[in-house]
Amino acid sequence: MLVGIVSFLSYCRPEALRGARYEADPEIAQIRQNFRDVEHLANMVIGDWIFVTQYQPDGQQQPVEVKGSCKISKGKYGISMHGNITDPDGEPGTAFIVKQVFVNEDGLTYIYEVPQSLGRAILGVGKVRFVHAEGEPLVSQMRGNWAVLGHELSGKAEFNRNN
16 A cells, blocks of 8 residues: 555655645746736626727728627636627627736736638737726726737727626
């Protein structure tokens, strides 16, 4: 029985045989702590959102307006976001996935990916801030900017709760 226990420990927890105590990866521990610090904000932003964004395509005088919707969800150590850009008929069109979301007292910073028809995805970054009324943040509205990495494409965005 003793041989079985030692074999099990040597396979599953070799550090225990050296007398070492388990320590979490410091980077993972820091991510967890940062999320715990702003978990109340994450709880406030989860739900369904609609957004309107405008950008200026090359060679066009008028900005193009794009609408869409997204869902913000809370996980154990962070929040996730995914949604669709609405096509001209108002139907869900191109899907996008947010790879990383950072939340702080100001709002959200996110890194997103939009699939392209050639099989490659384009990456972008966005930052939206909570709109304030009477000094308090409204958790039903966020405004900010976005950009596509490696391209000269950028624009403004406004997020509103989808009630």
